[in-house]
Amino acid sequence: MRYFVRRIGYFLLTLWAAVTLNFLIPRLQPGDPAEMMVKKLAGKDALLDPAKVQAMRIMLGAPQGNLFTQYIAYIKQLLRGDLGVSYNYFPTPVTQVIMKALPWTLTLVGVTMLLSFVVGIVLGALAAWKRNSMFDSIVTLGSTFIGTLQAFWIALLLVFAFGYTLGWFPTSGGYDASQPGLNFAFLGDAVYHSILPATVLMLLTPIGWILGMRNNMIMNLGEDYIRLAKAKGVPDKQVALRYAARNALLPSITGLAMALGGILGGQLLIEQTFDYPGLGRIMAQAAMGKDYPLLQAILLFTIVATLLANLIADMLYGILDPRARKASS
Amino acid sequence: MTPTQPNVPVPPSSSKDDPGLLIAAAAQIDEIESAGPTWWQVIWSSKKARFGVILLAVYVLVAIFAPFIAPYRADNLSFGPVEPTSAAHLFGTTTQGADILSQLIWGTRVSLIVGMFGGLFATVVALVIGLVSGYLEGTWVDDVLSFFMNVALVVPALPLIIALMAYSEVRSIWFTILIIGIISWAGPARGKRAQIITLRNRDFVTAAKFAGDNTLTIIFREILPQMTSLVAAGFFGAATGAIGAEAGLSFLGLGNTESVSWGTMLYQAQLQGALAQGLWIWLLLPGLVLSGLVMALTLINFGIDLISNPHLREDA
Numbered sequence: 212m213r214y215f216v217r218r219i220g221y222f223l224l225t226l227w228a229a230v231t232l233n234f235l236i237p238r239l240q241p242g243d244p245a246e247m248m249v250k251k252l253a254g255k256d257a258l259l260d261p262a263k264v265q266a267m268r269i270m271l272g273a274p275q276g277n278l279f280t281q282y283i284a285y286i287k288q289l290l291r292g293d294l295g296v297s298y299n300y301f302p303t304p305v306t307q308v309i310m311k312a313l314p315w316t317l318t319l320v321g322v323t324m325l326l327s328f329v330v331g332i333v334l335g336a337l338a339a340w341k342r343n344s345m346f347d348s349i350v351t352l353g354s355t356f357i358g359t360l361q362a363f364w365i366a367l368l369l370v371f372a373f374g375y376t377l378g379w380f381p382t383s384g385g386y387d388a389s390q391p392g393l394n395f396a397f398l399g400d401a402v403y404h405s406i407l408p409a410t411v412l413m414l415l416t417p418i419g420w421i422l423g424m425r426n427n428m429i430m431n432l433g434e435d436y437i438r439l440a441k442a443k444g445v446p447d448k449q450v451a452l453r454y455a456a457r458n459a460l461l462p463s464i465t466g467l468a469m470a471l472g473g474i475l476g477g478q479l480l481i482e483q484t485f486d487y488p489g490l491g492r493i494m495a496q497a498a499m500g501k502d503y504p505l506l507q508a509i510l511l512f513t514i515v516a517t518l519l520a521n522l523i524a525d526m527l528y529g530i531l532d533p534r535a536r537k538a539s540s
Numbered sequence: 541m542t543p544t545q546p547n548v549p550v551p552p553s554s555s556k557d558d559p560g561l562l563i564a565a566a567a568q569i570d571e572i573e574s575a576g577p578t579w580w581q582v583i584w585s586s587k588k589a590r591f592g593v594i595l596l597a598v599y600v601l602v603a604i605f606a607p608f609i610a611p612y613r614a615d616n617l618s619f620g621p622v623e624p625t626s627a628a629h630l631f632g633t634t635t636q637g638a639d640i641l642s643q644l645i646w647g648t649r650v651s652l653i654v655g656m657f658g659g660l661f662a663t664v665v666a667l668v669i670g671l672v673s674g675y676l677e678g679t680w681v682d683d684v685l686s687f688f689m690n691v692a693l694v695v696p697a698l699p700l701i702i703a704l705m706a707y708s709e710v711r712s713i714w715f716t717i718l719i720i721g722i723i724s725w726a727g728p729a730r731g732k733r734a735q736i737i738t739l740r741n742r743d744f745v746t747a748a749k750f751a752g753d754n755t756l757t758i759i760f761r762e763i764l765p766q767m768t769s770l771v772a773a774g775f776f777g778a779a780t781g782a783i784g785a786e787a788g789l790s791f792l793g794l795g796n797t798e799s800v801s802w803g804t805m806l807y808q809a810q811l812q813g814a815l816a817q818g819l820w821i822w823l824l825l826p827g828l829v830l831s832g833l834v835m836a837l838t839l840i841n842f843g844i845d846l847i848s849n850p851h852l853r854e855d856a
Contacts, residue, residue, distance in 0.1 A: 221690075228691045236703060359835040361784060363791050364806065364827030371815050371823055382815070473696055480698075480788050484810070494699060495792050498706035510703050513696045521694050 214529050222522040229514045234285050236510075237503055238278070294511070295504035299497065305508040308493060313475075315385055316482070316489035319405050320474045323412040328467050330413075331420025336456045338421070339428030351425065354418040366411045366484040373407060380407050383486035408485045412478065420463060427459035461532055465524040472520020475513040579769070582847050589843025595836035603648040612639045614646035614800040622819065631821050634805075635812040643800045644825055650801035651783050651833055654717055658782025661721030662728065663775045669725065670732030671759050677737050686733070692726035701785060705794040713796040716789060720782045728774040735770055739763050769848040773841055780837045787830055802826040 288294070294305045338350040374382035386400045431437065432455050440450050479491035486492065490509060497505040583589045602609060611628075612619075616638060623633040631640040673685035704719050705711075739745065740763065748762045764771075789795045790803025791810075805826040809815075814822045 224687070225691055225694065228687075229695060232691075232695070237707060355838060356835070359838055360831045361787055361827055361834075363788065364830070367806065367810065367815070367823055367827070371820060375815050376818070475696075479702070480791065483792060494702065498702045499793055501706060503707075506703050506706055510699050513699050514694075517694050517696055 215526060218522060218525045218529070222518060225521075226515065226518055229518060230286075230289065230511070231282075233507060233511050233514065234282060237507060238281075289511075294508040297497075297502055297505045299500050299502040299505065305505045308505060309490065309508060309512060312488060312490045312493045315487065316475060316478070316491060319408060319482075319487065319489060320412065320478050321471070323409050324416060324467075324470060324474060327413055327416040328420055328463075328470075331417035332424050332460065332463060334417065335421040335424025336428050336451070336459065339425045339432065339459075340451050340455075342429060342432075347425075350421060354421050357414060358418045360415075362411060362415050362478075363480040363484050365414060366408070366481050369407050369411060370485065380404075385488040405487075408478075408481055408487055411481055420466075423466065424459060424463055427462055428455055431455045431459045461528075464531065465528045468524035468527055469517070469520050472517040472523075473513075475509075475516045579847050583840070583843035586843050586846055588839045589846070592836045592839025592841075592843065595832060596840060599648055599652060599833050599836065602645060603652045606645050606649055610642040610645040612642040614638065614643045616642070622817070625821070631825060632819075634808065634822060635814070635817075635819075636808070638800075640805075640822055640825065643805055644802070644829055647800055647802045647805060647826070648829070648833075650713060650796075650799055651786065651830065653713060654720070654786040654801075655779035655783040655833075655837070657714075658717045658720045658724075658786075659775045659777075659779030661717060662724045662778040662782070663771065665721065665725040666728035666732060666774060666778075667764075667771065670729035671736050671764065673729075674733035674736030675740055675755065675759050675763070677733075677740075689726045689729050689733070692723075693730065697723050698785070698788065701789065702792065702794060705789060711795065711797045713799060716786055716796055717782070720785045724778055724781050724785075728778060731774065732767070732770065735767050736763055739766055769844050773844045773848070776837050776841045776844065780834055780841075783830070783833060783837075802830045 292306065296302050297305045297308050300308050334350050338347040341347050370382050373379045381404050385404050386397060437450060437455055440454050445454070475490055478489075479495055481487070482489045482491035483495040490512075494506065494509045496502070497509065577585070583593065611630075617636050619629065619633045619637040619639060621633065621635050621637045623629050623637075625632050629639050629641065631644070633639055634643075669685055669689065673682040673689070676682045701719055701723050704722075705716070708715060736759075745758060745762060748758050753762070786795060786801065787803035787806075790801050791807045793807050793811075795801060795803055795807075803826075806823070809819070809822045809826075814820075
């Protein structure tokens with residue numbers, strides 16, 4: 212029990228640190244968002260009217276007062292779930308912009324991540340079981356080689372080859388239909404658009420799982436309980452699956468929990484390359500268009516999601532592996 | 541597992557009380573260690589690592605001699621747009637009239653500088669924080685440093701880098717290096733903390749303590765040399781990460797605006813419609829040379845793993 216209480220306490224402490232970090236980052240930089248917004252609306256060369264800037268400041272809910280009162284106001288705002296108004300999509304609240312993009316990222320990155328986890332675990336376990344075989348070298352060398360390629364570059368090449376040159380797949384976007392809705396035509400269209408980005412992800416994301424699972428499995432295969440099982444005459448297949456793989460899977464499961472938290476911010480470059488309407492592209496565009504409230508909110512979302520996922524991973528580990536519970540209490 | 545016994549002589553337990561025997565045993569161990577292969581021999585003995593070293597050397601030479609190798613300056617936009625391959629332009633020109641080959645050659649400098657200094661910065665920060673917190677494990681200093689490490693580890697790196705870059709008005713290569721370094725020290729720091737915890741209760745540390753050395757001397761003069769290969773592996777890992785991060789940032793249009801890098805080449809290629817116009821050379825080459833550099837560093841790290849883990853050497 213103490214293990215779980217400690218983990219939750221630690222989570223709250225990290226959460227506070229992350230929230231504070233998110234508060235401090237924009238304040239470390241020079242420049243006034245209200246001035247920038249007025250400039251953006253009026254054109255770069257227009258003279259800044261102080262009254263307009265002040266009005267904009269109030270409208271944007273830009274911070275006033277000293278750092279401490281700003282901090283209190285910021286925490287209060289967060290507790291109300293009010294994250295401000297987007298500059299680029301003015302006057303839409305940033306939470307609305309995020310909620311619109313969220314399902315796209317969750318489905319594309321979430322589905323491919325679960326798939327790549329299964330593929331990676333199976334390949335990694337097989338490679339370890341047949342260590343130094345032809346299969347093992349193909350899998351390990353192949354993963355290492357593909358791992359040196361940059362994801363966005365593969366994405367560019369695939370769009371070029373299968374989108375522009377061959378014309379098999381759409382080159383950008385998430386759907387063609389003017390009105391997204393829950394009908395088969397739209398869903399089919401969305402799946403069709405997601406094939407190329409999903410291919411890039413399926414090429415690259417299993418690599419970590421493959422190499423991690425292979426290492427864990429090799430370590431477990433050297434343990435005494437495996438030798439004992441073999442000496443007892445347990446069939447090979449059973450030793451591999453029920454003994455070694457089961458134990459080797461443990462770190463990967465907590466790894467999966469953590470990776471799921473990283474979904475939100477994870478595949479920014481790929482979404483940007485495909486102009487896919489998810490959170491990653493929104494964040495990239497917020498960064499380029501200096502849409503600070505949106506940028507901050509997405510950063511906060513990603514951090515909180517990662518922290519929550521970490522907490523879940525820790526809890527899972529405590530349940531699955533009694534040694535972890537004992538070690539920390 | 542081979543049935544033969546390792547040929548390291550194990551002194552009988554009674555010898556612990558006899559200083560003469562201890563010294564003899566120590567001398568013997570020294571002899572065995574010095575008879576082993578040097579770090580360079582270990583790296584060179586692996587085909588993969590040897591290829592990595594040669595490949596990296598090529599990149600370094602290209603970067604150093606860029607002014608002599610490159611036919612033009614990278615920012616020279618005076619040529620005709622989209623010229624095909626010719627003697628004057630080996631890989632043609634971009635839509636803005638820049639020579640692609642020259643941009644590739646000059647871009648090598650940016651990637652190598654980012655890799656070297658980004659890796660160095662992250663390694664030094666990781667070393668100082670990891671070693672101090674590991675050596676003082678269990679004290680409040682360790683608690684505070686470990687807390688910072690854990691916060692930095694769970695904060696997603698790329699979104700944070702992008703947010704920090706978006707706020708900055710100056711976009712020099714050194715700012716990119718600074719940001720990448722600030723983000724990427726935590727992982728290696730935790731590794732070094734774990735390593736020093738296993739090292740700090742060894743006899744040679746106790747001996748140094750009794751000799752009256754202060755804490756910093758013990759950490760950096762006694763313990764640090766024991767983990768050189770770990771530090772080197774951390775450096776190459778961080779350098780690889782920094783090179784990839786710079787390329788990604790530049791591809792998003794958030795990189796440095798002063799010099800042409802492989803990432804900015806790809807950014808321009810996508811922006812100017814190289815995809816739709818079928819300018820495949822412009823898309824292919826920057827990513828290819830980037831992957832080659834990352835590959836070289838990865839292969840070198842294979843070799844460094846062989847130094848720290850002799851078990852791996854058998855199947856190399």
